[in-house]
Amino acid sequence: MAELQNLAYVVVAASDLAAWRDFAANIIGLGIGDTDAGAVGLRMDGHPWRILIEPGADDDLTHAGWDLGTAGDLEDYVAALRAKGADVREESAERAAARHVTRLFSLADPIGFTHEFFTGRTGLRDDGGNLSPILRGQGFVTSDLGIGHILPVCKDYEEGVRWYRDVLGLRYSDRIRQEMAPGIYADATFFHTATGRHHSLATGAFPSAKRLNHLMLEYRDMNDVGLACDRAKKAAIPIVLELGHHPNDQMFSFYMRTPSGFGIELGHGGVVIDEATWAPQIYDVMSDWGHVRNMAMVD
Ligand SMILES: [Fe+2]
Structure with missing residues (x-):
């Protein structure tokens, strides 16, 4: 198929x-x-x-x-x-x-x-992307896994999940449902493609002025996550979530605002799903440590 x-x-x-x-x-x-x-x-x-x-x-x-x-x-x-x-x-x-x-x-x-x-x-080159010399490691995790992931904010959660799964045909990875206050839940569902990056798209329904909550890019070297965080702070770029770790895709990351006002997550260490052994879970926290929130992802 x-x-x-x-x-x-x-x-x-x-x-x-x-x-x-x-x-x-x-x-x-x-x-x-x-x-x-x-x-x-x-x-x-x-x-x-x-x-x-x-x-x-x-x-x-x-x-x-x-x-x-x-x-x-x-x-x-x-x-x-x-x-x-x-x-x-x-x-x-x-x-x-x-x-x-x-x-x-x-x-x-x-x-x-x-x-x-x-x-x-087409137009592929063998120059590795002419990446900025500020990187310490060997650039980004891409190739068959693609560029990373996006989190578009759907309007109706059940319908959004159904559309990405049944119309686009994305594979279900897992879900996080965190109780933020009594009876109030932050809820997101994660989807992967055939090549297995833990998620290429996740979605949730929450108030948002933008379609895109965030884009995630993954460095090959863990140090580049921390170095990017240092550079962002020095440049007074708003840090949305401090360094932390997600329990489902195992990503070590931080989030900041892009010049367009939506978020970008820069991370390292994301899981690649092996369909033979993957057992989807429902997690009860978005982050198992860190990711201290300084502001909303999008105003
Ligand atoms: Fe993310």
Whole structure:
């Protein structure tokens, strides 16, 4: 059965591209790619870009790009989506070329951004991404596992979980349901793709001014998490959650605000799921230590 292989890219509409360029290169340590008309491409590896920052007033996630593997698998996946009644459309050759892929389809997410499904990412280079020299380690965990994860905020929790599982076809990883106050729960459900990064997408329903709660990128070297946290504090970037650790994906991480006002989690040590031994659990805390909260993820 054809299914999503990994989250290969995201597109963000941002009001301050210069701030994003500085944040990406000098706080996170990403490479800066060649830019198409007015956009900033952020690099994590040999791909021309993994995060595309386009000019726009939205300051939010606009597209999530999923690698389907082979051309045949992409066709099978699109046919399966259509059989479920999803209005999936083929994008133009020009749009596909702009995404550096050979074939591209799109589907609207219920909360207002667009999922893209592709085969054949092109323009790959062997320069490792020209990452910023501020990194201590060997860059980011990407390859078959994709760029990391996103947490879009759904409006109706049950419907959101159903849509990501039954329409997109993501695999259930686990769930966290933490009692924040008597009878008040923070609840999130986590999903993985065929290649097994603990989650490529998680969702929850809570008040949020943005579609995207946060994007997560994973360093290969644990020290780069702490070094990035130090750089962010020195630059007076708002730290949303201090260094800490999640019980489900085992990620050591911290969260800060991006120039667009949504969060970014920078982490290390995330679990890759082995389907043969994975036993989904429901956890009762979002973090087993740390992640002390200084502010809301999104205002
Ligand atoms: Fe996360």
